[in-house]
Amino acid sequence: xxxxxxxxxxxxxxxxxxxxxxxxxxxxxxxxxxxxxxxxxxxxxxxxxxxxxxxxxxxxxxxxxxxxxxxxxxxxxxxxxxxxxxxxxxxxxxxxxxxxxxxxxxxxxxxxxxxxxxxxxxxxxxxxxxxxxxxxxxxxxxxxxxxxxxxxxxxxxxxxxxxxxxxxxxxxxxxxxxxxxxxxxxxxxxxxxxxxxxxxxxxxxxxxxxxxxxxxxxxxxxxxxxxxxxxxxxxxxxxxxxxxxxxxxxxxxxxxxxxxxxxxxxxxxxxxxxxxxxxxxxxxxxxxxxxxxxxxxxxxxxxxxxxxxxxxxxxxxxxxxxxxxxxxxxxxxxxxxxxxxxxxxxxxxxxxxxxxxxxxxxxxxxxxxxxxxxxxxxxxxxxxxxxxx
Amino acid sequence: xxxxxxxxxxxxxxxxxxxxxxxxxxxxxxxxxxxxxxxxxxxxxxxxxxxxxxxxxxxxxxxxxxxxxxxxxxxxxxxxxxxxxxxxxxxxxxxxxxxxxxxxxxxxxxxxxxxxxxxxxxxxxxxxxxxxxxxxxxxxxxxxxxxxxxxxxxxxxxxxxxxxxxxxxxxxxxxxxxxxxxxxxxxxxxxxxx
Numbered sequence: 001x002x003x004x005x006x007x008x009x010x011x012x013x014x015x016x017x018x019x020x021x022x023x024x025x026x027x028x029x030x031x032x033x034x035x036x037x038x039x040x041x042x043x044x045x046x047x048x049x050x051x052x053x054x055x056x057x058x059x060x061x062x063x064x065x066x067x068x069x070x071x072x073x074x075x076x077x078x079x080x081x082x083x084x085x086x087x088x089x090x091x092x093x094x095x096x097x098x099x100x101x102x103x104x105x106x107x108x109x110x111x112x113x114x115x116x117x118x119x120x121x122x123x124x125x126x127x128x129x130x131x132x133x134x135x136x137x138x139x140x141x142x143x144x145x146x147x148x149x150x151x152x153x154x155x156x157x158x159x160x161x162x163x164x165x166x167x168x169x170x171x172x173x174x175x176x177x178x179x180x181x182x183x184x185x186x187x188x189x190x191x192x193x194x195x196x197x198x199x200x201x202x203x204x205x206x207x208x209x210x211x212x213x214x215x216x217x218x219x220x221x222x223x224x225x226x227x228x229x230x231x232x233x234x235x236x237x238x239x240x241x242x243x244x245x246x247x248x249x250x251x252x253x254x255x256x257x258x259x260x261x262x263x264x265x266x267x268x269x270x271x272x273x274x275x276x277x278x279x280x281x282x283x284x285x286x287x288x289x290x291x292x293x294x295x296x297x298x299x300x301x302x303x304x305x306x307x308x309x310x311x312x313x314x315x316x317x318x319x320x321x322x323x324x325x326x327x328x329x330x331x332x333x334x335x336x337x338x339x340x341x342x343x344x345x346x347x348x349x350x351x352x353x354x355x356x357x358x359x360x361x362x363x364x365x366x367x368x369x370x371x372x373x374x375x376x377x378x379x380x381x382x383x384x385x386x387x388x389x
Numbered sequence: 390x391x392x393x394x395x396x397x398x399x400x401x402x403x404x405x406x407x408x409x410x411x412x413x414x415x416x417x418x419x420x421x422x423x424x425x426x427x428x429x430x431x432x433x434x435x436x437x438x439x440x441x442x443x444x445x446x447x448x449x450x451x452x453x454x455x456x457x458x459x460x461x462x463x464x465x466x467x468x469x470x471x472x473x474x475x476x477x478x479x480x481x482x483x484x485x486x487x488x489x490x491x492x493x494x495x496x497x498x499x500x501x502x503x504x505x506x507x508x509x510x511x512x513x514x515x516x517x518x519x520x521x522x523x524x525x526x527x528x529x530x531x532x533x534x535x536x537x538x539x540x541x542x543x544x545x546x547x548x549x550x551x552x553x554x555x556x557x558x559x560x561x562x563x564x565x566x567x568x569x570x571x572x573x574x575x576x577x578x579x580x581x582x583x
Binding site for chain 1: 480
């Protein structure tokens with residue numbers, strides 16, 4: 001069978017796994033397409049590759065298409081997030097000096113309680129605390145700001161600076177930043193490099209944060225519905241394959257290859273297995289479902305997720321909040337998700353919005369097959385997000 | 390009267406930087422600064438107060454520049470992204486040539502155009518040189534693997550070098566693969582078996 005080559009850009013991160021697996025396991029060929037995966041050196045470069053048509057789809061930070069729809073940060077090519085690629089998957093880490101002061105205070109690095117971690121860090125930090133993040137529009141920034149605002153860190157002068165993920169450990173060692181929030185494997189890389197310790201998984205701040213999305217140009221989505229469907233199905237199948245615990249060692253092996261992440265499979269294992277080494281002393285912590293590619297409708301692009309992101313962006317940039325939420329809701333394409341994944345056995349929820357932060361325990365909800373169980377969805381401060389738009 | 394433009398070029402490779410600077414100087418009344426070391430990039434750029442910042446599209450530090458386009462205070466915001474302007478075609482050409490330009494808000498397109506055009510031409514040349522270099526390296530690597538595979542076959546089957554190569558080529562043709570890939574598979578397999 002002849003396949004259509006489809007150029008797709010990604011950043012070398014653990015959460016690019018669904019695209020890499022779709023290619024390596026041949027889920028793409030099964031749909032009559034051939035993913036031509038192109039690594040990008042930076043998020044801005046990846047965005048430009050997508051916006052100017054050098055690739056047809058991309059692994060993208062979930063806030064980027066929302067920010068673009070709100071007219072923030074340059075390019076205005078309308079993009080659609082046709083599915084969520086992954087939930088969670090970030091870590092917050094601190095430099096060696098801060099880690100030592102935290103340990104001297106008797107902080108036990110529990111790796112789960114975001115409120116306690118924030119209070120301890122506020123006590124250990126100086127007046128100014130500089131965080132490194134991969135990109136100005138990212139879940140990393142949103143989670144950090146949300147966390148800082150809700151803890152003792154709010155009394156500090158917190159600066160957030162952009163540092164490319166592979167350079168995060170170097171920036172920490174050089175004293176340019178005091179701490180960071182970054183996607184794996186770059187947090188674990190900093191630990192192995194002996195320059196810092198991990199403080200929290202992003203999941204401890206919001207248990208269901210949409211981390212990366214599968215993004216395409218609106219124009220392309222309208223003109224190439226067949227290719228779009230093939231792409232979405234291949235990637236969805238890859239996510240389902242990844243959700244199987246038995247697949248994950250193989251996945252680490254695939255991702256570690258030189259053409260993809262080019263780091264040791266052991267480093268990638270930590271994120272996929274949820275077993276972390278948080279300090280150079282070798283302390284271990286477990287995080288169940290550290291990064292999720294499938295279970296609990298993880299890939300469904302909820303309009304309320306886009307609204308939450310837009311809400312935060314609008315407040316910070318002085319934009320009308322309810323207008324922003326309405327604009328953002330159109331970016332997360334739950335309509336296309338339902339249309340293209342119907343009949344695959346994909347569990348699609350009955351609604352396209354939910355109250356983010358309102359599920360303290362796993363809950364069964366109305367869905368196509370009647371067997372959808374949503375995982376707990378809470379913010380660390382137990383607030384519930386109610387859209388205004 | 391036409392005022393001169395201040396251009397900052399972010400480029401770690403000195404030779405490449407000089408090539409770009411020379412080309413830009415010829416394009417008109419421009420003052421060019423080169424930043425090689427990217428630590429504290431935003432601060433360094435701000436001290437030059439440039440009208441345009443040019444950076445290689447493959448440079449991971451580009452994301453640090455994006456921060457400047459969204460920073461809050463007007464003084465902290467020396468640059469806005471060029472591609473947000475009306476000159477969309479120019480932006481696309483720049484991206485294709487491998488250069489990203491960040492331009493101060495409010496600068497007229499006709500003043501930027503000659504500078505960007507020159508940069509695009511220069512980056513195109515540099516990009517081509519880099520592609521050729523990468524190709525040459527890859528060819529050399531493949532040569533080495535093929536030679537090793539030939540050696541393995543000669544030893545295992547007691548054949549001449551020509552016969553060993555013919556066998557590799559025949560296998561590659563039969564399996565619809567490249568000779569280099571067949572050779573690599575053989576080398577990997579023999580590594581596993583030894």
